[in-house]
Amino acid sequence: MPKDALNPDELLDELNVAGHEGPDENLVLDLSDVSEELPAFELIPAGIYSATIENVEHVKSKSSGNPMLSWTFSITTSSHAGRLLFYHTVLNKDSGLTRLRKLLTRCFPEIELTKFAPGRFADSGEALGIPCRLKVRITTQRPRPGTQDKAKKQNSITDVLAPGDSTGSFLDDEV
Numbered sequence: 001m002p003k004d005a006l007n008p009d010e011l012l013d014e015l016n017v018a019g020h021e022g023p024d025e026n027l028v029l030d031l032s033d034v035s036e037e038l039p040a041f042e043l044i045p046a047g048i049y050s051a052t053i054e055n056v057e058h059v060k061s062k063s064s065g066n067p068m069l070s071w072t073f074s075i076t077t078s079s080h081a082g083r084l085l086f087y088h089t090v091l092n093k094d095s096g097l098t099r100l101r102k103l104l105t106r107c108f109p110e111i112e113l114t115k116f117a118p119g120r121f122a123d124s125g126e127a128l129g130i131p132c133r134l135k136v137r138i139t140t141q142r143p144r145p146g147t148q149d150k151a152k153k154q155n156s157i158t159d160v161l162a163p164g165d166s167t168g169s170f171l172d173d174e175v
Contacts, residue, residue, distance in 0.1 A: 044085075044155050046137045050077040050163070053107070053130045054084065058122040067091040069100065069118055073134055073157070085134060087157045091118060099160075106162040107132050135159040 055072040071087040089103065090096030104111050107130050121127070139156045143149035 043138055043153060044075070044080050044083060044136055047135075048161070049075045049080065049134050049136060051075050051085070051132055051134050053127045053132065056122045056127045058119040061088070061090065064090075066093070067118070068096065069122060071103075071160075073132070073160075075134070076131070085136065085155060085157055087134075087160065103132075103160045106160065109162075131163040133161040133163060135161065 051073040053071065054074045055070075057070045059068060059070050060066065061068050068088050068090045071089070073085045073087065075081055075083045075085065087099075087103075088096075089100040091100070101113065104113065104116070108127070135158045136155050137158050138153055140151050141154050142151055
């Protein structure tokens with residue numbers, strides 16, 4: 001019987017792509033002893049880390065509905081290599097536009113700033129794999145009003161630097 005070229009399962013079988021074997025239908029898990037609380041996430045110490053851009057999406061903010069670029073970075077050095085950090089540049093606020101301009105001029109020095117189209121930029125994939133450096137700090141996220149959430153510490157990217165940039169601070173020593 002001929003293979004159905006439009007059936008992704010048959011296409012993957014034919015290509016024999018490693019890591020895309022599909023779900024293990026015989027997998028059985030015992031979830032009775034698994035906690036409903038998410039495990040604590042280890043914070044990355046404050047510092048400057050080499051990274052690459054893993055993803056850029058043109059989305060709307062869940063909380064405000066404002067347009068933004070949502071950036072995902074992967075640390076490439078230190079014992080934290082492979083860890084992902086997230087950064088958002090809101091496109092209708094001066095602070096977000098300033099952050100976006102700084103990021104673009106540092107990591108994409110040839111980009112045309114007068115006709116920047118965020119959706120096309122994100123969809124093009126031209127940012128993927130671009131090296132940079134991230135200035136990271138630890139912040140405390142306040143609980144949302146009216147909830148019983150507790151304040152929690154989290155990593156925040158305070159600046160995105162060009163791969164060879166130096167900011168002249170004590171954090172310049174790469175972690």
